[in-house]
Amino acid sequence: MSELFIGIDLGGTNIKIGCFDSEIKLISKSSSPTNADMGPGVVIDKMAAMIERLLSGAGVSMGNIQAVGVGSPGPARYKEGIITAATNMPKFRNVPIRQMLNAKLGIPVILENDANAACWGEYVLGAGKGVGDMVFFTLGTGIGAGIISDGKLLRGEAGNAAELGHMIIYPNGRVCNCGQRGCAEAYASANSTAKRATEAIEAGEQSSLAKALEQNGQITSQDVYEHLKAGDDLAKKITDVTAEVLAILCVNALHATEPRRIVFAGGMSAAGDELLNRIKDYFDEHLWSLQSEAVEICFAALGEDAGIIGAAAMAREVQ
């Protein structure tokens, strides 16, 4: 028990914390609402308290912890450990979270993009194991992404590389939350998939999803995938666009960094192989004929723990 690592997944909704051994095997984990509207001071106090509770529950002393890894949404100045403007936490503006948490715990802290952390987790212990070059997509509110190039996380000039969901695929297409038009994210994130379904129903298209919209006041991507499985035509049409956009994103990612494996995580796994196979079909349809490509497209393996696993594995990395 002498060398342990903490991985934190700081989300707009929940904080997840895990304590891991030096092989990044989980010892204990916990989760709690972020309450981001209370401001960064309260949230950071809470993270420190969660760590203490977790360790004492597991019978581990703080002295055994070598480092803490925090995955948080961007944009941020990750290398400096500062969250600049997290989209889902409006009160987090220029928060030097690395320094603040380090001052509380007296342990080295590293800050990393949340998608990068999950990507690193999948690379080290999940669906990317054994390959040197990988691209990772996680579909939620937006499309998070991570790139592993020659065994290393590709970070870019200021740590904001791998924003692949904001590649423009339909110039002058749908408006994205980022201010661009035609981003992959504006079509194929979980939220955008649900939003396109809602828009279609509101425009008068027939669908079994109309009832879900009426009953719940909203449609989620899970609803779309459920009605897809039940044979609804609109759900099929909506999912098909998601699959085609993700396939084109895969083509573009392949031509950018030539991964051996492209890994999908997040809400879309609920759609299962039906969606994954559709992505593969569209990928083959859009891909060049110049040479055959060895890249594999698959689902992630670690589930919801990828974030804390990856954050802990990154904390181990800097040791």
Place this chain on the structure above:
Amino acid sequence: MSELFIGIDLGGTNIKIGCFDSEIKLISKSSSPTNADMGPGVVIDKMAAMIERLLSGAGVSMGNIQAVGVGSPGPARYKEGIITAATNMPKFRNVPIRQMLNAKLGIPVILENDANAACWGEYVLGAGKGVGDMVFFTLGTGIGAGIISDGKLLRGEAGNAAELGHMIIYPNGRVCNCGQRGCAEAYASANSTAKRATEAIEAGEQSSLAKALEQNGQITSQDVYEHLKAGDDLAKKITDVTAEVLAILCVNALHATEPRRIVFAGGMSAAGDELLNRIKDYFDEHLWSLQSEAVEICFAALGEDAGIIGAAAMAREVQ
């Protein structure tokens, strides 16, 4: 003179060879038609003869050469030193050029993608000097590209990364030579720019370029840029599409690897600042508003020697 390096730029039309000192300062260079249709054996004999002539002319002995770098068009298995299917050299199929040249010269040989070699040259000694993250585009028959990430060339799983010109920007758009539809290359390479102008004139559009087409039987991108400068409306419209596609390509490249500098080389420099400024305008128009970006878009600095400079600098790298 004890440590010298040879850089070779093997093109479909010409072979260029340069001898450099350990600071990659040019000592002597030469150029000769490739005659690729004579087949790889003849071409490789010729390369070896060119090197010997170059060295004897410069009063340098073969014993001073530490390594030879060869930049060649892909696709290839670069890590293995094998040209698999160079697009403009149909007789070059599975040619183990590294091994063949090494057997002739008795000196270590490395094989690299031609655009990667030029990218590395610009990074080490040209427009990318002093930055850690850079993207390079060279506009000719196609769009060659290179990516520097954290001071290293990004090669991908099999050495075919950075085929950024084949990012799909208009799904189901123009057919590209690679077999895909809507690649940036199908709109914005030098050849595609000229081709779009030719198509427009053949479709009946009025332009001063019509005369050039009639006189020469073809239009080049240089023609388009000359007529742009003379105020021709069609040339302006054609160049504008080139600029917009390149700008979107820059947005996508930024979101992929977050370069600090994006460098353009090749035929388009003939269009000068008029085209470059148009690219920058479209870039600002298409780019997100989420945060401001520090990336600079500029022309390459080394001109036509970038290929041999980069190949020699890569040969030095592996020493």
